[in-house]
Amino acid sequence: MLEKIRFVNHMQEEMVWGEQGVYANSSDLHDYSWDCTSDSYRISLFDKGVVTKTIPLVICCSSENEGLGIKNRLLEIAEKDVLALEHGRLVIGEYYLKCYITGSKKSNYLLNKGYMETTLTVTTDYPQWIKETLTSFRRNGDVLSNDGEAVAGEKRNLDFQVDFPYDYMSEMKGKTLNNTGFSSVNFRLTIYGPAVDPEIYISGHRYQVDCLVEENEYLTIDSIAKTILLTKQDGTIENYFHQRNRDSYIFEKIPAGMNMVTWDMSFGFDVITFEERSEPKWI
Numbered sequence: 001m002l003e004k005i006r007f008v009n010h011m012q013e014e015m016v017w018g019e020q021g022v023y024a025n026s027s028d029l030h031d032y033s034w035d036c037t038s039d040s041y042r043i044s045l046f047d048k049g050v051v052t053k054t055i056p057l058v059i060c061c062s063s064e065n066e067g068l069g070i071k072n073r074l075l076e077i078a079e080k081d082v083l084a085l086e087h088g089r090l091v092i093g094e095y096y097l098k099c100y101i102t103g104s105k106k107s108n109y110l111l112n113k114g115y116m117e118t119t120l121t122v123t124t125d126y127p128q129w130i131k132e133t134l135t136s137f138r139r140n141g142d143v144l145s146n147d148g149e150a151v152a153g154e155k156r157n158l159d160f161q162v163d164f165p166y167d168y169m170s171e172m173k174g175k176t177l178n179n180t181g182f183s184s185v186n187f188r189l190t191i192y193g194p195a196v197d198p199e200i201y202i203s204g205h206r207y208q209v210d211c212l213v214e215e216n217e218y219l220t221i222d223s224i225a226k227t228i229l230l231t232k233q234d235g236t237i238e239n240y241f242h243q244r245n246r247d248s249y250i251f252e253k254i255p256a257g258m259n260m261v262t263w264d265m266s267f268g269f270d271v272i273t274f275e276e277r278s279e280p281k282w283i
Contacts, residue, residue: 029090200269202260208250227241
């Protein structure tokens, strides 16, 4: 079966490979390898470094004009990322790989203007397949899934591996955040104003910034970029990294499984989790 692959550049222009005249009948996108560093004959570090992959494509169109258009568009969409030094994305199912298309080796392109075989070279400095999942927590305590379905009313018998002090639980309300991956994940946490010194606990870990978030402003905590940014009403952005609560590491990854989320419900926030895998999930 031919695999459907989407390529989306940093300007959100995209091509789909696997339909309408462009086909990928094989690739090494599902392959991976870890490099290891050793110290005194013991492995001390695993890393992947910069990785290159290949995607053989066949362009086979019903008209020469259609084939010429696809050939030109393939270069123009991919080249914009390289020139701007901004990642594009390869998308398979729910997972994407941040990457650049850095080469194209062609053959059999003189037979017909509507036909060409080419092998694309894909280069990535972050060789992880990523799935983003959004969970929204509202001021009234509703938890919305990423398709907007309310799930706050569900009752679960959960055994969380954390003990909450009685006085803490009496003041904070709890909902759940499900990390469906098999390991801890990075996140982007967006807090919507108004909020005063917003404080959130996820599985007992404290995430807090000592600041004032006004109405129509939002505070973004990004564990990958290691940034804390306040976006103000006029669109300006201020760095609030030094306003973080230093008693608890604010970029702590979110554990796998079901996590208890507690806050005083005086503000709403979104959590985007970034599940990472060495290969996209087979479906």
